[in-house]
Amino acid sequence: xxxxxxxxxxxxxxxxxxxxxxxxxxxxxxxxxxxxxxxxxxxxxxxxxxxxxxxxxxxxxxxxxxxxxxxxxxxxxxxxxxxxxxxxxxxxxxxxxxxxxxxxxxxxxxxxxxxxxxxxxxxxxxxxxxxxxxxxxxxxxxxxxxxxxxxxxxxxxxxxxxxxx
Amino acid sequence: xxxxxxxxxxxxxxxxxxxxxxxxxxxxxxxxxxxxxxxxxxxxxxxxxxxxxxxxxxxxxxxxxxxxxxxxxxxxxxxxxxxxxxxxxxxxxxxxxxxxxxxxxxxxxxxxxxxxxx
Amino acid sequence: xxxxxxxxxxxxxxxxxxxxxxxxxxxxxxxxxxxxxxxxxxxxxxxxxxxxxxxxxxxxxxxxxxxxxxxxxxxxxxxxxxxxxxxxxxxxxxxxxxxxx
Numbered sequence: 001x002x003x004x005x006x007x008x009x010x011x012x013x014x015x016x017x018x019x020x021x022x023x024x025x026x027x028x029x030x031x032x033x034x035x036x037x038x039x040x041x042x043x044x045x046x047x048x049x050x051x052x053x054x055x056x057x058x059x060x061x062x063x064x065x066x067x068x069x070x071x072x073x074x075x076x077x078x079x080x081x082x083x084x085x086x087x088x089x090x091x092x093x094x095x096x097x098x099x100x101x102x103x104x105x106x107x108x109x110x111x112x113x114x115x116x117x118x119x120x121x122x123x124x125x126x127x128x129x130x131x132x133x134x135x136x137x138x139x140x141x142x143x144x145x146x147x148x149x150x151x152x153x154x155x156x157x158x159x160x161x162x163x164x165x
Numbered sequence: 166x167x168x169x170x171x172x173x174x175x176x177x178x179x180x181x182x183x184x185x186x187x188x189x190x191x192x193x194x195x196x197x198x199x200x201x202x203x204x205x206x207x208x209x210x211x212x213x214x215x216x217x218x219x220x221x222x223x224x225x226x227x228x229x230x231x232x233x234x235x236x237x238x239x240x241x242x243x244x245x246x247x248x249x250x251x252x253x254x255x256x257x258x259x260x261x262x263x264x265x266x267x268x269x270x271x272x273x274x275x276x277x278x279x280x281x282x283x
Numbered sequence: 284x285x286x287x288x289x290x291x292x293x294x295x296x297x298x299x300x301x302x303x304x305x306x307x308x309x310x311x312x313x314x315x316x317x318x319x320x321x322x323x324x325x326x327x328x329x330x331x332x333x334x335x336x337x338x339x340x341x342x343x344x345x346x347x348x349x350x351x352x353x354x355x356x357x358x359x360x361x362x363x364x365x366x367x368x369x370x371x372x373x374x375x376x377x378x379x380x381x382x383x384x
Contacts, residue, residue: 001167005286009294016298016321020305025313032317035298039324042294044170045286046335051327051343054240058350062233063320063357069229070361071313074368075220094307102300109292117285118338125334125343131244133340134347135252135259142241142259145351146266149234152355153270156230157279159362160223226365230358237354 005045012038025071029064036060047125227279238267291332298325312364312374316357323353 015035022028036059043052123129134142206213245252245260252259274280298321305318327346334342368374 002286002290005290009290012294013297013301016301019314019317019321020301020309025311025317028314028317032321035321036324039328042291042328043331044167046291046331048331048334048343048346050244051331051346054347054350055327058236058240058354059320059324062236063354066226066229066233066357066361067313067317069221069226070365073221073223073226073365074313074374091308095304098300098303098307101303102296105296106289106293109289114288114336117288117336121338124338124340127244127247129340130343130347131248133344134241134244135248135256137341138344138348139259141348143262143266145237145241145348146263148352148355149237150266150270152358153231153234154273156358156362157227157274157277159359159366160227160230161277161279223365226361230362233354233358237351240351 001045005042008038008041008045012042026068029067029071032067033060033064036064047120049125050127050130051125224282231274231279234270235267238264288332288336291335292329295325295329295332298322298328310375310377312367312376312379313361315376316360316364320353320357323349 012035015031015038018031019028019035022031036055040052040055040060043049043055241263242260245256249256302318302322302325305321306315309315309318327349330342330346330349334340334346364374367379371379373379
């Protein structure tokens with residue numbers, strides 16, 4: 001299982017770097033889909049079956065389709081990264097800062113005692129276990145989610161069709 | 166538990182392997198001649214009229230956005246369906262409120278004419 | 284053979300850092316937005332790792348709601364990018380300096 005995790009992690013990191021360095025946004029989006037799929041695989045290793053399925057359906061299936069549609073909609077053919085050289089010092093320092101922060105987080109987590117791993121509960125992470133929690137303990141967030149989706153729907157319609165009306 | 170996902174892994178490996186094999190074989194064995202006409206995009210025998218990368222209408226974005234929002238609604242229906250029986254009437258009311266609020270959104274976009282294609 | 288929690292934290296931190304670097308060095312608003320999605324994913328990954336380690340389903344519930352919020356955010360955010368593109372004909376964040384003093 002550790003081998004599988006390491007393979008998936010390597011693919012996730014490589015595709016993540018490729019998302020950042022691709023000039024063409026369509027390629028970035030395709031590598032991001034690969035990244036989402038590998039993360040879904042890692043969710044499976046962590047006994048989060050339902051979350052893994054949701055990851056594929058929502059992220060890889062719906063969100064990335066929306067991204068690709070917007071890229072096609074705007075059709076940016078000119079190399080829009082005109083000021084690539086402009087803020088080189090800012091970029092290098094920003095990237096270094098992000099890297100150092102990540103290393104610090106990892107270092108700190110190796111130093112603190114995270115406690116022993118609990119025994120695997122049967123059925124942990126299955127759709128039923130998630131459902132039980134969702135419709136009892138997380139009832140209010142669930143209902144508020146519908147309001148959030150309603151607001152997103154109305155907001156996006158107004159923003160996208162502003163000129164058409 | 167994880168073993169039940171083995172078929173997906175095997176399927177993935179076979180499909181990736183097959184794709185790589187086919188591309189590599191045709192690349193290795195095929196004869197390559199390039200002429201101006203041959204390098205044109207294939208459009209069922211027609212001469213291409215214009216570039217494929219033209220700008221799409223914003224209507225497609227709006228439709229995909231509706232898909233995204235109602236996809237999330239469907240995601241919530243899966244776990245609900247699994248424990249529908251034990252939840253009983255309480256679960257029905259819960260999901261009823263949820264769907265009712267999203268129905269308001271549907272009614273809004275319908276009334277706004279965002280579902281019309283023209 | 285269980286995957287240690289620190290592996291999840293390390294991968295999550297690395298993915299988050301890649302996302303931050305993408306936000307800092309790219310100037311295309313769509314790619315910046317994709318990097319933000321990647322950062323959200325990195326956080327989800329660590330939540331799932333912790334949920335597995337402590338066998339607490341709450342971590343997975345958080346991931347569920349983060350994904351829902353991410354979907355709503357993408358719908359509105361991309362609509363904003365489309366609206367900006369209509370007004371300014373660019374998605375380069377360096378040229379969107381209308382509100383800069």
